[in-house]
Amino acid sequence: MKKNFLTMLLALALCSSTFAQWKPAGDKIKTSWGEQLDPKNVLPEYPRPIMERSDWKNLNGLWKYAITKKGAPAPAAYQGDILVPFAVESSLSGVGKMINEKEELWYQRTFDVPSNWRGKQVLLHFGAVDWKAEVWVNDVKVGEHTGGFTPFYFDITSVLNKGNNDLVVKVWDPSDRGEQPRGKQIANPHGIWYTPVTGIWQ
8 A cells, every 4th residue: 555645844724923022133234025024924836836746734833942051861851943044043043042062943833633634644844954963753853964954754643643843953063163065154253264153043
């Protein structure tokens, strides 16, 4: 029997009062597109138009975030909201904070699975996470990935609940203090060098 594959992409169903609290952090590199951004409907288009699936769920939007020391356990409480898929250093994330190689960035949100997906295989897709990502669904580690520019996915079918599901992502990005490919990102941006791009950015 052929399995039906479903895609879950980096959406959100939060109350309107939560969205009212989001605003860009600072005023660097403002554009007309950023000013028109709707946190309730962030990049809603299917990211792979030549491979579009009929059943999919977009997980872009507001997530909870926390910054902890590297190696620390998962945070008991989160520090605020971050707008995915914008890097934590960016204005549009609503956070605008720099992360160093001694820290890790945590994301958390909940999602539900449509009832018509029952009995089907469900995949959780990320377009890009800079740099090392570890992912848990309902307290079960479903996988990890290193590489800031490549897409990856995990089969999360076996760990899903019928109702709400908890999704946690931990990210570590040493930027120019590591040996990974990083382009022109450095911890002290100046001249032709860019601000790091840490976390979920696609």
